[in-house]
Amino acid sequence: xxxxxxxxxxxxxxxxxxxxxxxxxxxxxxxxxxxxxxxxxxxxxxxxxxxxxxxxxxxxxxxxxxxxxxxxxxxxxxxxxxxxxxxxxxxxxxxxxxxxxxxxxxxxxxxxxxxxxxxxxxxxxxxxxxxxxxxxxxxxxxxxxxxxxxxxxxxxxxxxxxxxxxxxxxxxxxxxxxxxxxxxxxxxxxxxxxxxxxxxxxxxxxxxxxxxxxxxxxxxxxxxxxxxxxxxxxxxxxxxxxxxxxxxxxxxxxxxxxxxxxxxxxxxxxxxxxxxxxxxxxxxxxxxxxxxxxxxxxxxxxxxxxxxxxxxxxxxxxxxxxxxxxxxxxxxxxxxxxxxxxxxxxxxxxxxxxxxxxxxxxxxxxxxxxxxxxxxxxxxxxxxxxxxxxxxxxx
Amino acid sequence: xxxxxxxxxxxxxxxxxxxxxxxxxxxxxxxxxxxxxxxxxxxxxxxxxxxxxxxxxxxxxxxxxxxxxxxxxxxxxxxxxxxxxxxxxxxxxxxxxxxxxxxxxxxxxxxxxxxxxxxxxxxxxxxxxxxxxxxxxxxxxxxxxxxxxxxxxxxxxxxxxxxxxxxxxxxxxxxxxxxxxxxxxxxxxxxxxxxxxxxxxxxxxxxxxxxxxxxxxxxxxxxxxxxxxxxxxx
Numbered sequence: 155x156x157x158x159x160x161x162x163x164x165x166x167x168x169x170x171x172x173x174x175x176x177x178x179x180x181x182x183x184x185x186x187x188x189x190x191x192x193x194x195x196x197x198x199x200x201x202x203x204x205x206x207x208x209x210x211x212x213x214x215x216x217x218x219x220x221x222x223x224x225x226x227x228x229x230x231x232x233x234x235x236x237x238x239x240x241x242x243x244x245x246x247x248x249x250x251x252x253x254x255x256x257x258x259x260x261x262x263x264x265x266x267x268x269x270x271x272x273x274x275x276x277x278x279x280x281x282x283x284x285x286x287x288x289x290x291x292x293x294x295x296x297x298x299x300x301x302x303x304x305x306x307x308x309x310x311x312x313x314x315x316x317x318x319x320x321x322x323x324x325x326x327x328x329x330x331x332x333x334x335x336x337x338x339x340x341x342x343x344x345x346x347x348x349x350x351x352x353x354x355x356x357x358x359x360x361x362x363x364x365x366x367x368x369x370x371x372x373x374x375x376x377x378x379x380x381x382x383x384x385x386x387x388x389x390x391x392x393x394x395x396x397x398x399x400x401x402x403x404x405x406x407x408x409x410x411x412x413x414x415x416x417x418x419x420x421x422x423x424x425x426x427x428x429x430x431x432x433x434x435x436x437x438x439x440x441x442x443x444x445x446x447x448x449x450x451x452x453x454x455x456x457x458x459x460x461x462x463x464x465x466x467x468x469x470x471x472x473x474x475x476x477x478x479x480x481x482x483x484x485x486x487x488x489x490x491x492x493x494x495x496x497x498x499x500x501x502x503x504x505x506x507x508x509x510x511x512x513x514x515x516x517x518x519x520x521x522x523x524x525x526x527x528x529x530x531x532x533x534x535x536x537x538x539x540x541x542x543x544x545x546x547x548x549x
Numbered sequence: 550x551x552x553x554x555x556x557x558x559x560x561x562x563x564x565x566x567x568x569x570x571x572x573x574x575x576x577x578x579x580x581x582x583x584x585x586x587x588x589x590x591x592x593x594x595x596x597x598x599x600x601x602x603x604x605x606x607x608x609x610x611x612x613x614x615x616x617x618x619x620x621x622x623x624x625x626x627x628x629x630x631x632x633x634x635x636x637x638x639x640x641x642x643x644x645x646x647x648x649x650x651x652x653x654x655x656x657x658x659x660x661x662x663x664x665x666x667x668x669x670x671x672x673x674x675x676x677x678x679x680x681x682x683x684x685x686x687x688x689x690x691x692x693x694x695x696x697x698x699x700x701x702x703x704x705x706x707x708x709x710x711x712x713x714x715x716x717x718x719x720x721x722x723x724x725x726x727x728x729x730x731x732x733x734x735x736x737x738x739x740x741x742x743x744x745x746x747x748x749x750x751x752x753x754x755x756x757x758x759x760x761x762x763x764x765x766x767x768x769x770x771x772x773x774x775x776x777x778x779x780x781x782x783x
Contacts, residue, residue, distance in 0.1 A: 461646075464625055465620060498618075515611075516602075519601065519610065520593040521590075521593065521617050524616060
């Protein structure tokens with residue numbers, strides 16, 4: 155309150171936007187005296203202050219009411235969800251205590267079968283947290299003072315994260331300086347292995363921070379993270395960094411190599427159905443062979459072009475199985491390239507069961523185990539073809 | 550194979566009048582590919598693969614999906630990457646078979662001409678000098694045709710100057726191949742493309758001929774425009 159006394163002397167312009175009660179009283183000599191008087195007399199709230207706190211708390215009141223209503227609503231939904239789960243368990247004849255979300259999904263799809271295409275349109279029963287978007291808790295107190303120091307940036311959580319990164323960066327620098335001063339320079343710091351994961355997308359970060367970001371802000375955040383993770387001692391903050399990274403699909407399907415089957419004569423074999431464009435190929439590779447290749451009944455000369463024949467031999471030569479296995483393939487569809495590509499993929503996938511893990515990885519790096527997704531590009535309206543445009547006329 | 554992680558969703562095309570604009574934006578930001586941006590190119594060359602694995606680069610690619618191998622990739626002894634590129638450049642309207650035939654006929658022609666010289670030679674020294682492998686001749690010829698600088702138009706004060714700038718490796722290779730093909734496609738069609746190509750390649754191998762001359766003309770122009778070189782930096 156001592157501060158107030160001094161400030162009252164200055165013209166009203168300085169206090170714009172700070173507190174409304176500076177405007178409510180006329181800034182006359184009498185007024186200032188009055189103020190001083192009321193301050194000096196007693197410590198408790200002044201008349202005009204009371205009326206203004208009432209104004210503020212009305213806004214706060216409605217805010218608090220809305221927050222309460224929402225909280226109650228979520229509680230109600232949670233209660234209903236739990237009850238509903240128990241009912242479902244009873245209906246399905248399962249134990250209500252150990253009824254998981256997967257069981258719930260199964261029950262719902264059984265009891266409410268839907269022919270709708272989009273899974274999101276079908277009936278579902280999930281935990282309210284998954285359905286109703288999370289809101290931030292009250293960001294300011296009864297007097298309107300925000301809790302967070304960065305509240306007026308309108309994205310306090312985002313800027314806090316950025317500040318945290320900066321602080322951690324400085325900490326890592328200090329750590330590095332310490333190590334250098336101790337003379338342990340030769341020790342190579344453990345490298346942070348980030349391959350196999352990528353930065354979580356914008357949507358996910360928005361869900362975590364409960365704030366919407368612009369593309370530029372997201373890009374800035376990722377740039378900062380990249381710079382941070384390139385610090386030689388960033389491995390210390392591995393847990394913090396991995397919170398913001400998601401694992402890439404480790405090529406699990408390729409690693410799940412199927413076991414070899416045995417035919418009547420005891421020879422090992424493997425089959426695979428491969429596709430390329432509109433061609434489908436069913437390929438059977440039999441071990442303990444002499445290199446016999448049969449395509450739709452005929453030998454490799456089913457294909458007239460050198461290129462197609464080379465494609466069939468490519469995976470066999472690459473994995474050194476050229477004269478060691480027999481290949482029997484049936485293929486349909488239009489286009490020799492598509493047919494030979496499909497058979498090549500089929501042979502490669504079958505050969506996985508015959509070769510060791512190292513060779514499988516080499517085949518994968520050579521692109522032999524990847525499905526070729528390229529298809530004919532569609533024609534667009536307003537153009538003659540996929541890319542060809544109509545004749546451009548200046549006028 | 551999980552396709553959903555590897556493929557990208559195609560953009561929607563709405564109004565016709567904003568369509569070209571939309572495509573333009575897409576072209577600048579993302580290439581129109583069926584693969585996601587992080588999918589890596591395949592490496593089928595056995596030596597390069599060995600290098601990758603030994604250097605430890607391959608470990609970093611463990612979690613990165615790889616694109617499918619192309620139709621002209623293979624590990625045959627007769628396979629040459631540069632020749633594949635060249636065949637693609639010779640090809641018109643997607644007729645790969647015809648382009649392959651033309652280039653292979655050219656190679657055969659080169660082999661025949663060099664063999665003729667070889668059998669005509671009398672001493673061992675002469676025979677040692679004659680190169681018989683058309684692929685080696687092709688590589689050397691391209692090397693001799695690659696320019697070192699190129700001209701780029703830069704506008705300064707209303708006038709457009711041709712400024713010499715350093716050239717990238719890919720661009721130099723492209724120009725060499727392009728010139729070679731253009732010179733082999735001459736107006737009078739009495740001598741067909743494969744024969745002309747064979748003659749041009751042999752000339753370029755000996756550092757003579759039209760294509761090498763074209764390269765040297767470009768170098769001369771760069772030399773005369775030396776004064777404008779600083780315009781590159783404004």
